[in-house]
Amino acid sequence: MAEAAKKLLQYIGEDPERDGLVRTPDRYAEALLFFTKGYSEDIHEVVNDAIFEVDHQNLVLVKNIEIFSMCEHHMVPFMGKIHIGYIPNNRVLGLSKLARITEIFARRLQVQERLTQQVANAINQVLQPKGVAVVVECVHMCMVMRGTQKTGAMTTTCSRIGLLQDDQETREEFYTLLNVRQ
Numbered sequence: 001m002a003e004a005a006k007k008l009l010q011y012i013g014e015d016p017e018r019d020g021l022v023r024t025p026d027r028y029a030e031a032l033l034f035f036t037k038g039y040s041e042d043i044h045e046v047v048n049d050a051i052f053e054v055d056h057q058n059l060v061l062v063k064n065i066e067i068f069s070m071c072e073h074h075m076v077p078f079m080g081k082i083h084i085g086y087i088p089n090n091r092v093l094g095l096s097k098l099a100r101i102t103e104i105f106a107r108r109l110q111v112q113e114r115l116t117q118q119v120a121n122a123i124n125q126v127l128q129p130k131g132v133a134v135v136v137e138c139v140h141m142c143m144v145m146r147g148t149q150k151t152g153a154m155t156t157t158c159s160r161i162g163l164l165q166d167d168q169e170t171r172e173e174f175y176t177l178l179n180v181r182q
């Protein structure tokens, strides 16, 4: 990977041997491996034994989990917030695990639409809740830094499963608590 990064430096007209760049290929490789560490993570290992039986069937909503991912079309970052809601079926997940599950899918080359769907599907799979809704709001560096340079443009994607898709009242409760328009 470092060799490839060194080539890239040459292709953009840089001198990979100059002082500031000597260790850059190594650092770049290390950073890229971190940004894509989700490939080597497994949902079941992450969730482990953090599922708890609880007599609770009302909406659980965790808002504003920070998210950092990489656009698969340009290999540059996109970042923002993810909001996750679910209706438990007497089983809840340790709250920190929602962020950990998000990381598995965010730390890969992604498109925001698929990331949103994968997080919703994963929670649905491990928890078998009555419903799941995931909203992702991100700014994409490939939009901000090149071409159109729409610095304020935020992309919102949403994925809903079960009651949070089919039942209007439940869906409205989710969006009211989320305080975003549907």
Ligand SMILES: [Zn+2]
Residues within 6 Å of the ligand: 071, 072, 073, 074, 075, 140, 142, 143
């Ligand atoms: Zn892109």
